[in-house]
Amino acid sequence: MKLKWQLVLFATAILSVVVIVHGDESSVKPLVKIVKGKKLCDKGWECKGWSEYCCNQTISDYFQTYQFENLFTKRNTPVAHAVGFWDYHSFITAAALYQPHGFGTSAGKLMGQKEVAAFLGHVGSKTSCGYGVATGGPLAWGLCYNKEMSPNQIYCDDDFKYTYPCTPGVSYHGRGALPLYWNYNYGETGEALKVNLLNHPEYIENNATLAFQAAMWRWMTPVKKHQPSAHDAFVGNWKPTKNDTLAKRVHGFGTTMNVLYGDQVCGKGDDESMNNMISHYLYYLDLMGVGREEAGPNEVLSCGEQEPFNPSSPSSSSSSSSLSS
Template sequence: MEAKWLVLFSVAAMLVALANCQESLKPLVKMVKGKKLCDKGWECKGWSKYCCNHTISDYFQTYQFEDLFAKRNTPVAHAVGFWDYHSFITAAAQYQPHGFGTTGEKLQNMKEVAAFLGHVGSKTSCGYGVATGGPLAWGLCYNKEMSPSKIYCDDYYKYTYPCTPGVSYHGRGALPIYWNYNYGETGEALKVDLLNHPEYLEDNATLAFQTAMWRWMTPMKKHQPSAHDVFVGNWKPTKNDTLAKRVPGFGTTMNVLYGDQVCGQGDSDSMNNMISHYLYYLDLLGVGREEAGPHDMLTCEEQEPFTVSPSSATSS
């Protein structure tokens, strides 16, 4: 009899705990000047209209992260044990109140996460044509450039972002950043001393994701949109943009992030690699690549670049 009551008590306790857990997931809601604002706690905090929508963990879970990056912890990968779902979600919590993966309906949000990770996967992949699982299964294989050819120090920025002696500013992170000025600017934005300690990006996966998300959410130059804005439809092309064949969609995210390094170059391997990762991730998430839109939204092969690289710049 006593055992029976213990079982019943345990079941009741579990139900109460579950109810409390579900209760904690309900957003706090308030109206400000006729607008609904929400606060969902740690993942989407700070009274934002975007926190009233699905947050990323509502539709993108651990098993899906594992599906997208299935080969990242295989013995031949170069960042085994570094990248994980928890680091991604923790990093995303900083940007979800600003619309990262939370801008609209669930489908739109899933597409943005797939687009962002499509860039990440293509830039950190060690996949190749005959790789086990296919070349698209090897995203997040790297967290740094393995054999840098130089230290990427530009003395033009010696008064604003001076290079630290003995430090190399080669590519690191989920969307690898290069050059002292990029480490300096990103570090200022995130309040982390990346100029003196760029190695932080290969030591901390959450920070490595955060730098990539900051870049996705932030215009790289004045009078330009962010990759986020061109993807979710916040950006309205001007007449000049239309003449330059820049339209909202995945193609223009490549233009924002890489300019003439990728766009306006015709049918390039680099561009197609990013597109392939995006479409592959849409399929794995159950969204389907048909939701990516028409060809002109996917590519930037004929787009006039937003930015033209100086002769000293290389890959980013």
């Protein structure tokens, strides 16, 4: 009898791993309760904790391993610089922290697919080693890097010596899925994730789940008070003010670039870096079966005519850089 139960437990464990790694075609039935007239759900490991967003489909319901592989087909080729690092399991494990807060779970399946494509559009463009004549096209090379290959400085800003002092001998060059630069960004992100990134920024390049978590935290978190997060700007939780409207800031992909990069890419008309992010987003929408027509018109896609939220400081000028720069 003991052996029988061991076999049952072993089979269950194997099944659980298969579901986590490959996704599940059928949606997991959530636990449901009503609190003050609001429906809240707990959907297990991927959307844990009572949240209205956990009542929706989770990311693995509509974005599975084969789709991740389709988006990043060249990441493990011999010429890539982070072979074996990035994978679907790390992405989904990281996303599990943020799905109860609406990441990929806001406003139904279509919006979830579009948000995943938008987030990965940023990630793909920043970690790409694609170029104009690259095999498979320049958009097929996302997640090629996980760190800046030839940093020309250590990115220590001494203005933050009392809040995020630089650790002697440590370099704060670009690392991750939405690359982190500078001591203050590592410090702030580390505090949020409860990981000592200020002393050990290399943790980002050693752990793909942590690298995705850092990027998702930035996506979900406003840069300043009274401004939207990239997530809120994209899914429509943000209500533009009259000043936003006059500045041509509207819901959509364009404003996510404005939130994350400001005047480094926005308000500059036909900017190459901006266009590269847009191209990755549209490419991923197509590969996910959504179709680029769902991305909206140019004024939604672009931030070329938007007034930037925040002017960039000299020490933030690398935050929009790709890891191949």
